[in-house]
Amino acid sequence: MLKDTVIRTRGLRKKYRDTVALDVVDLDVEQGEIFALLGPNGAGKTTLTEILEGFRDRDAGEIDVLGEDPGKASLAWRTRVGVVLQDSQDYAQLTVLEVLTHFASFYPDARRPAELVEAVGLSGHEGKRAVQLSGGQRRRLDVALGLVGRPELLFLDEPTTGFDPEVRRQFWDLVARLREEGTTILLTTHYLDEAEHLADRVGVLSKGGLVDVDTPARLGGRHLLKAIVSWTDDEGPHQVESPNPTRTVLELAARFGDDIPGLAVRRPTLEDVYLSMIGATGD
Numbered sequence: 001m002l003k004d005t006v007i008r009t010r011g012l013r014k015k016y017r018d019t020v021a022l023d024v025v026d027l028d029v030e031q032g033e034i035f036a037l038l039g040p041n042g043a044g045k046t047t048l049t050e051i052l053e054g055f056r057d058r059d060a061g062e063i064d065v066l067g068e069d070p071g072k073a074s075l076a077w078r079t080r081v082g083v084v085l086q087d088s089q090d091y092a093q094l095t096v097l098e099v100l101t102h103f104a105s106f107y108p109d110a111r112r113p114a115e116l117v118e119a120v121g122l123s124g125h126e127g128k129r130a131v132q133l134s135g136g137q138r139r140r141l142d143v144a145l146g147l148v149g150r151p152e153l154l155f156l157d158e159p160t161t162g163f164d165p166e167v168r169r170q171f172w173d174l175v176a177r178l179r180e181e182g183t184t185i186l187l188t189t190h191y192l193d194e195a196e197h198l199a200d201r202v203g204v205l206s207k208g209g210l211v212d213v214d215t216p217a218r219l220g221g222r223h224l225l226k227a228i229v230s231w232t233d234d235e236g237p238h239q240v241e242s243p244n245p246t247r248t249v250l251e252l253a254a255r256f257g258d259d260i261p262g263l264a265v266r267r268p269t270l271e272d273v274y275l276s277m278i279g280a281t282g283d
């Protein structure tokens with residue numbers, strides 16, 4: 001294993017009865033990287049994540065996570081890994097502060113509960129029982145629990161589901177701060193804007209296989225795709241694909257004068273590329 005590789009899998013396979021959930025997955029995630037795993041429902045994201053976390057067994061393949069096999073990992077390894085699962089854990093009757101204090105006691109160098117409350121935007125809710133929190137607030141408590149042990153590697157499984165737009169932005173800022181501290185993050189999300197904003201690289205999982213791994217800007221050859229220039233004239237709306245949209249706009253400006261009616265230049269988004277990749281594999 002390379003010194004700076006935090007996650008490495010080779011030939012990873014997992015089957016549930018007749019369903020092949022993971023089919024020969026080779027994945028490398030480097031130290032300090034934010035890696036987003038994308039894929040439609042049932043693609044295998046949770047299966048892959050939970051195998052890497054040591055919560056599910058694999059059928060075949062090699063895995064190295066922070067130098068150990070998660071299936072046989074030590075307690076010391078577990079303190080280096082933070083996990084935010086899709087489903088909340090059961091601590092409904094404890095207050096926010098009690099939950100955080102309790103979990104902090106398991107770690108050698110835990111973050112202070114007050115710091116965590118602030119970081120996930122739960123200030124003012126410290127005394128509330130978990131059961132009294134809204135869905136989004138409860139999710140933020142889950143995220144705080146993932147961070148409590150100051151993990152070197154953090155797994156975030158759909159962390160912002162149920163967050164309102166403002167809290168999502170706050171969460172993104174929190175992830176940016178973790179990145180600055182050198183935390184490696186494996187994130188699964190259905191929000192393409194989240195992947196674009198946060199991830200250094202994204203991997204698209206479809207039907208148990210990694211279809212592509214690249215930066216958000218280059219995934220699926222996105223950087224090579226043509227821009228779409230659209231405008232409106234007396235005949236109605238027009239649009240053309242252009243390899244050089246600046247030139248197209250200059251030509252239109254020469255034709256229309258100062259103002260090109262209804263001008264828009266649209267570059268293919270990560271979502272456009274992702275949907276065409278998923279469509280191409282028949283999901």
Ligand SMILES: Nc1ncnc2c1ncn2[C@@H]1O[C@H](COP(=O)(O)OP(=O)(O)OP(=O)(O)O)[C@@H](O)[C@H]1O
Pocket residue numbers: 016017019020021039040041042043044045046047048
């Ligand atoms: N415990 C299980 N027993 C049987 N089949 C399972 C089990 N867990 C997952 N599967 C199947 O394995 C496949 C991959 O599921 P997985 O939950 O890993 O997908 P996912 O990408 O996380 O989906 P989602 O986006 O909906 O969370 C699916 O076909 C699912 O039905």
